[in-house]
Amino acid sequence: MSTWSRFKKHYYQNADLGLALDISRIPFPDDFLAAKESALQQAYTDMAALEKGAIANPDENRMVGHYWLRAPKLAPTPELAKEISDTLATIKSFAADVHSGKILSSTGQKFTQLLVIGIGGSALGPQFVNHALGQPAADKLVVSFFDNTDPDGIDYVLASLAGKLPETLAVVISKSGGTAETRNGQLEAAAAFKAAGLDFTKHYVAVTGAGSKLEKTAIDQKWLARFPMWDWVGGRTSELSAVGLLPAALQGIDIQAILDGAAAMDVISRSTKTAENPAALLALMWYYATDGKGTKDMVILPYKDRLLLFSRYLQQLVMESLGKERDLKGNVVNQGIAVYGNKGSTDQHAYVQQLRDGVNNFFVTFIEVLKDREGASFDVDPGVTTGDYLQGFYLGTRDALSESNRSSVSITVADVSPRTLGILIALYERVVGLYASLVGINAYHQPGVEAGKKAAGAVIDLKLKITEKLKSSAGQTFTADSLATALAVPEKTELVFKVLEHLAANGSVKKTTNTPWFESTYAS
Numbered sequence: 001m002s003t004w005s006r007f008k009k010h011y012y013q014n015a016d017l018g019l020a021l022d023i024s025r026i027p028f029p030d031d032f033l034a035a036k037e038s039a040l041q042q043a044y045t046d047m048a049a050l051e052k053g054a055i056a057n058p059d060e061n062r063m064v065g066h067y068w069l070r071a072p073k074l075a076p077t078p079e080l081a082k083e084i085s086d087t088l089a090t091i092k093s094f095a096a097d098v099h100s101g102k103i104l105s106s107t108g109q110k111f112t113q114l115l116v117i118g119i120g121g122s123a124l125g126p127q128f129v130n131h132a133l134g135q136p137a138a139d140k141l142v143v144s145f146f147d148n149t150d151p152d153g154i155d156y157v158l159a160s161l162a163g164k165l166p167e168t169l170a171v172v173i174s175k176s177g178g179t180a181e182t183r184n185g186q187l188e189a190a191a192a193f194k195a196a197g198l199d200f201t202k203h204y205v206a207v208t209g210a211g212s213k214l215e216k217t218a219i220d221q222k223w224l225a226r227f228p229m230w231d232w233v234g235g236r237t238s239e240l241s242a243v244g245l246l247p248a249a250l251q252g253i254d255i256q257a258i259l260d261g262a263a264a265m266d267v268i269s270r271s272t273k274t275a276e277n278p279a280a281l282l283a284l285m286w287y288y289a290t291d292g293k294g295t296k297d298m299v300i301l302p303y304k305d306r307l308l309l310f311s312r313y314l315q316q317l318v319m320e321s322l323g324k325e326r327d328l329k330g331n332v333v334n335q336g337i338a339v340y341g342n343k344g345s346t347d348q349h350a351y352v353q354q355l356r357d358g359v360n361n362f363f364v365t366f367i368e369v370l371k372d373r374e375g376a377s378f379d380v381d382p383g384v385t386t387g388d389y390l391q392g393f394y395l396g397t398r399d400a401l402s403e404s405n406r407s408s409v410s411i412t413v414a415d416v417s418p419r420t421l422g423i424l425i426a427l428y429e430r431v432v433g434l435y436a437s438l439v440g441i442n443a444y445h446q447p448g449v450e451a452g453k454k455a456a457g458a459v460i461d462l463k464l465k466i467t468e469k470l471k472s473s474a475g476q477t478f479t480a481d482s483l484a485t486a487l488a489v490p491e492k493t494e495l496v497f498k499v500l501e502h503l504a505a506n507g508s509v510k511k512t513t514n515t516p517w518f519e520s521t522y523a524s
């Protein structure tokens, strides 16, 4: 049967945004949209209150203001509006001064390299935008990232900056200013600058919340500059704050176009007419496809290399926002939607086989970009370009999935430009907010991530006790069991073993391998 009549009925197109949304391949029944309309009207009301400055994040007693970043006039007070506008102006003038050479490095050289140090929401947005819009051969500053506390990963990036540190500007980004991975990256980079005989403080810029540890360090050490991160902007919705705008502006990307794109999407997606609101339509599709309970995963498949990191960006935005144990009433709901994906058609040669024939536990979001490339393409077959192939693979895969009852939505955008990225970011921020209202959860806190952080702190404490004990017991050997007993932590023997293995692999303790493996001994 032809898909055309259902497609015509459920195809949303907005020529001004250069965006289209096709929900026809989610098999919702005719009465579904009407059935959800009153819940959606409530979601619009919640969203309007949020945009007016309601405490939409009750657990943390915070406003949720990322929509004001691209429309400062909508901020609840004139002071906040001014702060947003002033910060944007400062970002633009700082970037211009770096580009013109008004601001120079510690050696009096122009900055040509940008090292961004951050993690989670303080890295994923900048990485997505950098990858989507960067032109390493033409960018005003070439960008690299420390987004982890992996020593080898850090060395890998530092190797690419070898000889270029005198021209490297480092932007350390942390809203809380206390994130261990970011602090470690900051110290590692500082050590590299020092080893190169450079005063790192003349290369360092901070983006952080007022009163944070990072802010204090930046003030004490007289870093080059500081930019604010407000408590009413969540990490995962911070791309359009200094977190994302500063690196992008330094790279030479048109940040005003990103903001304008987001603002334009906000205007459209504020509509309370569901059929005219792409964010609402998408939120409803998430709801239908996952039974409003995350029963299916969301596979993000952009058919465009430059959008490769969109799935990673959305993974945090969606999963940290929606992955919650309790709803707003305190009931245990264990909500969430799992997100993964890379890009088409590449993934067709990886996991699309399972999508087509395997377990039907997902729905796909295809992202189609109409513009192939700057300039013309030649024919790889008579009358056919590489871009025609890319579209062919997208449409072919979409049909192949539909034929085996796999659901999908498609988003079509005109190009990969700053404006389009703003549009996509704003679209998904709004979808997450509306969906959270539909399922009754707080999308703006992340209590779950604290457990892992606390446990990591306990491991570091244990590591210190282990090394202290081995040092003070020179000449003595221990098994994991005997060391845990000696430390009076027998319940932590597994952790003791893991720490000892890591220390041995890095030459900090001597290991004698025995059989069985758990009789192996360790000594300082």
Ligand SMILES: O=P(O)(O)OC[C@H]1O[C@](O)(CO)[C@@H](O)[C@@H]1O
Binding pocket: 119, 120, 121, 122, 173, 174, 175, 176, 177, 178, 179, 182, 235, 236, 320, 446, 449
């Ligand atoms: O910007 P910060 O405070 O360093 O946090 C980084 C990330 O860590 C998280 O809090 C999770 O641990 C994210 O929500 C956040 O984006």
